[in-house]
Amino acid sequence: MPTLVSHPDEVKIISRRFGAGAADIEKYLELDGYKAVQMAIEKGAEWVINEMKASGLRGRGGAGFPTGMKWSFVPKQSEKPKYVLVNGDESEPGTCKDHVIFLHDPHSVIEGTMIAGLAIGAKMGFIYLRGEYRYLLNIVEKAVADAYAKGFLGKNIFGKEGVDFDIVTQTGAGAYEVGEESALMESLEGKRGVPRIKPPFPAVVGLYGGPTVINNAETIASAPHILLMGGEPYAKVGSERNGGTRLFGISGHVERPGVYELPMGYNLKKAIYEVAGGVKGGRKLKAVVPGGSSCPVLKADELDVGLDFDQMGKAGTMLGSGGIVVLDETVSMVEFALRTIKFYQHESCGWCIPCREGTDWLKKTLTRFYNGYGNKKDIANIQYLAENMMGRTFCPLGDAAAMPTLGFIKKFREEFEEYLEGHRTEKALITTEELIGAAHH
Amino acid sequence: MSAVTNTIFSPELAARFDKLVTLYPVKRSALIPMLLYAQDEVGYVSDAVVHEIAQRLDLFELDVRNVLSYYSMLRTKPAGKYNVQVCTNISCMLRGGYEILDHCKAKLGIGHKEVTSDKLFSLEEVECIGACCWAPAMQVNYDFHEDLTPAKVDQILDDYAAGRGKDVK
């Protein structure tokens, strides 16, 4: 069972029921559960969307798109049924926040799905969890069944004539790419997780061809809290144009790794040194991957920055999925870059050439380099490959592979150069056979 | 619904599948969960599984195989009774994920995607499993084990070997 952590600087909104047994519907009800959705039924779709807009909530899946605005894009009239799709695929390395929500507060995801449904006029929602999260799927399925038993789901919910809402849970079977919104829809329709061309965007043509709102599980779980406390008060907790709080997963070389709820805009350095207890074993910090493995790395002297979408963007990186990975001085950036690209090469769906070939060549080149058979031209070549993937792939996975690679080379070029001269860490970490020994020539 | 007269699945699973196909606006949506649940019962996605699922969903076997080959959790060969999946992605790597993987290799005497001769265990190096803050982490079948050390791994594997391990279905 994942350990729960706590720090005085946390502002517990979305995590306020964690550890309180709220997977049980009675406990959830005791802790203000299912009040927000009844308010939404009472006050109507427009009120919900206005509160969501006022909250300044931006998508927690990675891109940070304003949620209220996303919901307002869904056409009012539609011949085809509309859907809400909850993205619980959570596969970005460094990210385990939705894990804790499903575990401790599954009803907040259900209630949020209903609220999104009311806002856009959908009568059906899907909650998609990655296949590895079977024990969490079981928890969510029990919560859904309990909500049906109470009459909160199904026909005439909460006794309101003509208000219907159904939720179906769904499981993936191992594929990072399926987290991409249109690939997720393909997967839910029983197909390979190959993304769709955009436009049309999901808000217009999504699941089964109907208008669809797709949101990350944390985004959805935030909705009930926002309606309960009011959009504006929620917004005020965060920073400018970045409303509220979010769950940050701090992992790697820190003393107290864990998932912490911090206000948007909270200082990254403080998050590492105070909230997570500083670098493990009192060693020196070398670098931080701030928002999951696709975000460009920050160096130790670049950490005085606020954790929100805009400030991280200005710092040349991204807030991403909120997974902060801390590296101490012992880590080889060449090794870390190779392990990062191994992942993207493995997960490329193979649909478009720049990503399929690009990730493969990046992995091959980095593998050779890592094994001591590189030369100076390889560094430029890695950069060239990554630059030529940027913006040229069918979906953003290509960028997700190229961006961190460019970051490693840009920020730690001298380390790549020194690596050629034999400066290696004392203790290499990788032992994957295909990455060591093979590809020597 | 396509009638399946001679199901290869247990009555419980067959009943579950009968229901599953009715949940979605389009029957085919049940495909991935069905493949996974069938694999849980049969041990892998056998030809017979492909055949029956295709029949249940009115799909060509080729459609099923196409999807099957995409998802990394689906396999067409048996794994061990307990499939040990060790994460070596970044957060785990930084906290000893490779040490855990190598420890498992030594203890079980098998490599990546291999099965022990008694068919009790198989081993896989996997990508991030969403337990980064509790690294290093692994899954045995669907169960998570976190904050691992080699000694903890010994205990966990011994428990499974003795039939005392947790096993989520």
Ligand SMILES: Cc1cc2nc3c(=O)[nH]c(=O)nc-3n(C[C@H](O)[C@H](O)[C@H](O)COP(=O)(O)O)c2cc1C
């Ligand atoms: C390769 C790739 C993987 C993604 N994986 C996830 C994921 O696991 N979970 C998630 O919520 N969003 C993921 N996204 C982002 C989704 O496409 C989408 O933007 C998000 O679910 C929208 O929800 P939000 O507005 O609430 O953030 C991924 C995107 C890409 C390109």
Ligand code: SF4
């Ligand atoms: S960028 Fe292209 S190959 Fe890569 S995952 Fe997206 S569609 Fe597939």
Ligand code: FES
């Ligand atoms: S990196 Fe190992 S669980 Fe995420």
